[in-house]
Amino acid sequence: xxxxxxxxxxxxxxxxxxxxxxxxxxxxxxxxxxxxxxxxxxxxxxxxxxxxxxxxxxxxxxxxxxxxxxxxxxxxxxxxxxxxxxxxxx
Numbered sequence: 001x002x003x004x005x006x007x008x009x010x011x012x013x014x015x016x017x018x019x020x021x022x023x024x025x026x027x028x029x030x031x032x033x034x035x036x037x038x039x040x041x042x043x044x045x046x047x048x049x050x051x052x053x054x055x056x057x058x059x060x061x062x063x064x065x066x067x068x069x070x071x072x073x074x075x076x077x078x079x080x081x082x083x084x085x086x087x088x089x090x
Contacts, residue, residue: 009058010059010062020047023047024044026044027043028041067081
């Protein structure tokens with residue numbers, strides 16, 4: 001994957017993140033009302049954090065892939081780096 005991950009993988013991970021958050025919320029509620037055990041909520045929270053990590057890595061890879069592509073074809077400019085820098089600050 002020299003040019004990074006496809007943007008479609010980022011979209012899939014964004015959907016997975018939303019699902020993982022929903023699963024965590026459901027498991028927490030289930031634990032509070034006594035129909036779930038604490039390990040279920042902890043597992044859901046772990047899954048959410050893993051998804052967030054994977055999503056951050058995928059987004060980073062897309063940005064780096066774009067920079068490498070511009071560098072390889074000789075069109076990388078300082079403005080490209082400023083744009084990436086502004087995205088990383090958010």
